[in-house]
Amino acid sequence: MEQGMLFVVGLVFDTPEYGTIVVGANEELDELIPGVIKEMIGDQILIKKPNKEEQVFKVISMQINHSIAGKKNIGICLGKEVSPESIPEGSWICRHQT
Numbered sequence: 001m002e003q004g005m006l007f008v009v010g011l012v013f014d015t016p017e018y019g020t021i022v023v024g025a026n027e028e029l030d031e032l033i034p035g036v037i038k039e040m041i042g043d044q045i046l047i048k049k050p051n052k053e054e055q056v057f058k059v060i061s062m063q064i065n066h067s068i069a070g071k072k073n074i075g076i077c078l079g080k081e082v083s084p085e086s087i088p089e090g091s092w093i094c095r096h097q098t
Helices: 034-041
Strands: 005-015 019-025 044-048 054-058 061-066 072-079 092-095
Touching: 034 061, 034 072, 054 072
Parallel strands: none
Antiparallel strands: 005 019, 005 092, 019 072, 044 054, 044 092, 061 072
């Protein structure tokens, strides 16, 4: 896995209340506590799309859910200004290095 990559987008959806949310998982993060994962994500993320386009987004909020199998699913809210169609499934969510 590429250094700085957090997860691959498995699902993108829009909610009336929060806007666009991207969701994914990465087994390398399963052993980390949520606080460490949130610190790794930070205030901004870099999204690398399958067409090689890169775009930086502000993180509005995030949620880390635990499955019964001990896996973590990470959801990042990007807000109402971001269209779900602008982030294709399979995009990489990466740490943004400022």
